[in-house]
Amino acid sequence: MKQQSPDSFLRIAIKAAVIVIASSILAAVVTLIRPGGMELITSGFAGQTEGKAGKPDAPAVRGVKNIDLIETKAQFDGKKALFIDARSIAEYMSGHIPGSKNLPYDKFEDYFLKILGSTASSSPLVVYCSGDGCNSSVILAQKLVEEGFTNVMVFYGGWPEWEKAGYPSEKGGDNPLGGLGF
Amino acid sequence: MKKFATHWVVLLILRLGMAALFIAACLPKIMKPDQFIVAVHNYRVLPQVLVTPFALTLPWVELMAGLLLLAGFWTRPAALVSSLMYLAFAIAVSSAVIRGFDIGCGCFAAEGAKPITFWYILRDLSLLGVSIWLLLAGPGTASIDAVNSSRRSGV
Numbered sequence: 572m573k574q575q576s577p578d579s580f581l582r583i584a585i586k587a588a589v590i591v592i593a594s595s596i597l598a599a600v601v602t603l604i605r606p607g608g609m610e611l612i613t614s615g616f617a618g619q620t621e622g623k624a625g626k627p628d629a630p631a632v633r634g635v636k637n638i639d640l641i642e643t644k645a646q647f648d649g650k651k652a653l654f655i656d657a658r659s660i661a662e663y664m665s666g667h668i669p670g671s672k673n674l675p676y677d678k679f680e681d682y683f684l685k686i687l688g689s690t691a692s693s694s695p696l697v698v699y700c701s702g703d704g705c706n707s708s709v710i711l712a713q714k715l716v717e718e719g720f721t722n723v724m725v726f727y728g729g730w731p732e733w734e735k736a737g738y739p740s741e742k743g744g745d746n747p748l749g750g751l752g753f
Numbered sequence: 754m755k756k757f758a759t760h761w762v763v764l765l766i767l768r769l770g771m772a773a774l775f776i777a778a779c780l781p782k783i784m785k786p787d788q789f790i791v792a793v794h795n796y797r798v799l800p801q802v803l804v805t806p807f808a809l810t811l812p813w814v815e816l817m818a819g820l821l822l823l824a825g826f827w828t829r830p831a832a833l834v835s836s837l838m839y840l841a842f843a844i845a846v847s848s849a850v851i852r853g854f855d856i857g858c859g860c861f862a863a864e865g866a867k868p869i870t871f872w873y874i875l876r877d878l879s880l881l882g883v884s885i886w887l888l889l890a891g892p893g894t895a896s897i898d899a900v901n902s903s904r905r906s907g908v
Contacts, residue, residue, distance in 0.1 A: 583888075586830030587830040587837075590814070590817055590818065594816070595810050595814075598812075599809075599810075710788075710857060713787075
């Protein structure tokens with residue numbers, strides 16, 4: 572078999588552009604015809620949130636309300652919401668919002684039932700992690716929505732903002748995962 | 754060395770490996786686009802208005818590049834697309850690691866279950882290297898490109 576003649580770089584670049592353009596058209600068509608596709612474009616993510624965003628660039632997730640420090644404190648004082656700490660066990664043990672339960676986002680499948688199995692799906696939940704630049708809370712909130720929870724809030728400012736405000740905190744406590752995970 | 758780098762078996766393994774990676778990477782993103790949109794947003798390297806279009810398009814570019822590499826058709830153009838993607842991924846991951854973001858990669862799972870580390874930068878740079886290798890060396894003889902080329906040459 573003869574060695575194939577090499578394409579010129581210009582031809583390669585043009586074909587590469589065709590690949591990208593064809594993929595983009597395919598993506599657009601699939602998005603338009605798939606269930607909920609249009610919703611992704613119009614409301615799934617464009618910086619809008621279902622409530623007042625905790626941070627200007629807090630990710631918006633369908634079914635999840637972003638709340639700021641003031642609203643988080645109101646939820647804390649009202650004692651209606653269950654606080655979920657999405658950080659690692661070590662971070663949780665070194666300081667967390669009093670009463671919060673630790674459900675590390677990367678151990679969700681292992682500990683979801685243990686932590687939230689007996690919680691009603693309509694219960695208000697406030698999820699937080701280690702603040703701006705951390706998306707553990709967002710990921711965890713998405714998973715909670717998928718599990719059927721209907722009142723999930725994310726405090727994107729997270730533990731650093733809460734601690735900086737001088738609000739109540741507690742350290743240590745029993746291993747929230749019942750001896751697992753260490 | 755050059756003989757090894759352009760040996761058809763080596764090129765076939767690299768091509769199929771890259772194809773498998775792209776196809777494995779794109780499927781979760783196509784299945785859960787909303788989670789991948791958030792993962793892209795969290796890198797904060799794109800203007801807000803581009804986040805959704807980019808996140809909805811990228812998995813299909815990955816799929817297309819993966820299928821072309823699998824078939825060995827338009828191998829060099831697909832390798833160029835692959836090179837540009839891995840260069841972009843390496844830059845995005847580096848910028849997030851440098852800024853200390855505790856975010857998921859969004860590489861092989863839409864939501865990015867594990868936080869990114871320097872290891873991810875090395876991985877992207879390695880895959881960039883393989884993509885450039887395929888771009889320079891071409892598809893090898895075990896490919897549709899080679900068959901088409903032979904036909905054109907009248908062999």
